[in-house]
Amino acid sequence: MAAERLTVSVISPERVVYEGQADMVVAPAWDGEVGILRGHAPFMVLLGEGDLRVRNGDREERFWVGGGFMQVADDVVTVLSERTRSE
Amino acid sequence: MAKAREIRRRIRSVENTRQITRTMEMVATSKLKRATDRVYAARPYAERLAEVIGRLADPELRERYALLRRPEQVKRAAVVVLTANRGLAGAFNANLIREANGLIERLRADGVEVDLHAIGKKGITFFRFRRERLVSERTDISDRPTAEDAASIVDPLIDAFTRGEVDAVYVVYAQFRSALSTPPGVMRILPVEPPADFEAERGAGYILSPSADEILTRLLPLYVRNSVYRALVETAAAEQGARRTAMKNATDNAAEMLDTLRRSYNRARQAQITQEISEIVGGAAALE
Numbered sequence: 422m423a424a425e426r427l428t429v430s431v432i433s434p435e436r437v438v439y440e441g442q443a444d445m446v447v448a449p450a451w452d453g454e455v456g457i458l459r460g461h462a463p464f465m466v467l468l469g470e471g472d473l474r475v476r477n478g479d480r481e482e483r484f485w486v487g488g489g490f491m492q493v494a495d496d497v498v499t500v501l502s503e504r505t506r507s508e
Numbered sequence: 509m510a511k512a513r514e515i516r517r518r519i520r521s522v523e524n525t526r527q528i529t530r531t532m533e534m535v536a537t538s539k540l541k542r543a544t545d546r547v548y549a550a551r552p553y554a555e556r557l558a559e560v561i562g563r564l565a566d567p568e569l570r571e572r573y574a575l576l577r578r579p580e581q582v583k584r585a586a587v588v589v590l591t592a593n594r595g596l597a598g599a600f601n602a603n604l605i606r607e608a609n610g611l612i613e614r615l616r617a618d619g620v621e622v623d624l625h626a627i628g629k630k631g632i633t634f635f636r637f638r639r640e641r642l643v644s645e646r647t648d649i650s651d652r653p654t655a656e657d658a659a660s661i662v663d664p665l666i667d668a669f670t671r672g673e674v675d676a677v678y679v680v681y682a683q684f685r686s687a688l689s690t691p692p693g694v695m696r697i698l699p700v701e702p703p704a705d706f707e708a709e710r711g712a713g714y715i716l717s718p719s720a721d722e723i724l725t726r727l728l729p730l731y732v733r734n735s736v737y738r739a740l741v742e743t744a745a746a747e748q749g750a751r752r753t754a755m756k757n758a759t760d761n762a763a764e765m766l767d768t769l770r771r772s773y774n775r776a777r778q779a780q781i782t783q784e785i786s787e788i789v790g791g792a793a794a795l796e
Contacts, residue, residue: 432556434655434737436549450717465560466717467726490727492560494714499556503655503730 427459429475431484431500438505439475439482446498447474448491457493464493472508473500483508512780515773519766526762532596533755536748539651540687543745546652547684550741554734561731564724565702572721575666575700575728579675584621586643586665586677587611589635590739591628592747593647598754600682600690600747601630607692608680623674627661651744658737662697666729669698681739682746688753690746697735700728 429446431439446457449471457464468489475482489502570576589608591601608631615622623643626632632645644664649657668674677698682690716723 430552432553434550434553434658434734435546437552452717463714464717465564465714465723467723490560490723490730492556501553501556501560501730503659503733 427496427498429498431505433505434503438507443475443477445476449473449486457498459496461493466491468502512773512776515769515776519769519773522762522765526759529755529758529762533752533759536752536755540748540752543748546741547745550738554738557731557734561702561727564720573725573728574670575698575732578699582620582675584623584674585615586623586625586674588625588627588679589631590681590743591631593629595630596754597747597751600750603692604680604682605631605634607694611678611680611694653740653744655737658740659733662733662736666732679736679739682743684742684745687749690749695735695739697732700731
């Protein structure tokens with residue numbers, strides 16, 4: 422299932438911080454940044470501390486995450502983080 | 509006449525009380541709305557986390573993770589009792605305390621030592637009165653509990669469990685099924701019971717970074733913290749629901765009481781007038 426674009430959600434324990442479509446996600450994985458484009462293989466990764474960038478055409482949403490977890494499957498990117506805020 | 513004045517004073521007093529309970533009902537209604545939103549907003553995170561842990565956990569490998577390990581014999585258990593800081597919410601606090609007492613009795617009957625942690629003034633007051641030793645007590649959790657509140661409650665317990673000082677951790681909280689149904693409940697947060705719907709193979713088809721073990725080791729504490737966070741927000745919403753119901757009943761009762769009082773007042777007033785008239789008539793008759 423290759424959708425046109427990625428579906429991205431950034432979720433904290435308290436609420437869904439962000440939900441939307443994107444062309445690319447760059448996340449601060451525990452061992453360095455990873456970029457996710459559509460068609461990415463199923464992927465689970467621990468996050469470190471840093472900036473999460475959700476690119477959408479020439480717009481970019483930025484979030485700060487302090488640890489957490491990211492799951493990628495079927496062009497759906499889910500970021501779970503206890504400490505996150507949009508920047 | 510004294511009786512009519514007496515009744516008028518009571519009417520005024522009941523009217524004041526009704527004004528207060530009506531205001532409290534409205535405050536609780538608006539707080540309930542916000543608290544309910546928080547309960548719903550907390551669901552996506554909990555669901556996704558449970559799903560991932562279900563996918564990665566393997567019951568066969570229970571012994572490898574500190575937070576999944578089941579001690580052969582439970583010698584000491586921590587019981588965290590959530591109650592409100594305030595009353596005027598009907599049987600809300602009493603129900604939670606009764607549930608906690610039931611759990612404590614069951615544990616003690618099995619020969620388990622119980623460490624009590626009370627959160628909320630009502631629980632603290634009760635257990636002090638019963639001369640129970642409280643290992644910790646907190647009254648600083650507001651109507652709007654945060655994930656940090658949950659972490660500050662549960663992190664010391666996770667550490668104690670990891671060190672083997674306690675063999676199980678329970679939370680007594682109010683389940684928020686709806687504004688009208690908020691039964692007390694007990695949740696065992698440690699050892700973690702991984703969500704039931706396991707995938708056949710752990711993390712099958714996923715690229716895992718670092719390893720499944722390490723991801724799970726890091727996610728389990730998040731899961732435990734989130735369980736407590738959910739207990740906190742549900743209890744907070746349940747408290748507002750219970751208070752709204754209690755205050756609505758109080759307002760209705762006051763209205764009913766006012767009806768009765770007004771009727772007695774009118775009767776007393778009429779009796780007084782009748783008596784005055786007959787006195788005047790009697791007085792005039794005496795002059796003839």
